[in-house]
Amino acid sequence: MADSAGFSLHVKEVEPGTYEIEIRGEDDTIGHLLSTYLELYEDIQLSYYTRPHPLEDRIIVYVKLKNPSADFKKIISNVINIIIKDTNELREAYTRALSKVGANLED
Helix, strand or coil: CCCCCCCEEEEEEEEEEEEEEEECCCHHHHHHHHHHHHHHHHCCEEEECCCCCCCCCEEEEEEEEECCCCCCHHHHHHHHHHHHHHHHHHHHHHHHHHHHEEEECCC
16 A cells, blocks of 8 residues: 555565564654554554664564464454544543643644
């Protein structure tokens, strides 16, 4: 998957239940966020990311499932939905805190 901004995603199963997710156009922020949430998910045995070179906007997230026959696409989808839910809740809490002091996100 790719878009005009330089983002691309490539998923490769390197052995049963073990995946590499290469994300181009992203850096440590997304790598750390995604690998941390994956690590916390019950069906994941291990997750971490690397950035092959500091000058490249490319990360690789490594994922090993507890059960090699589990549905990897469903697991990734669930984890991404949890990230979206949590970031939306954080934004709402931040917006409420700003409004208490008379500020807003547009300031």
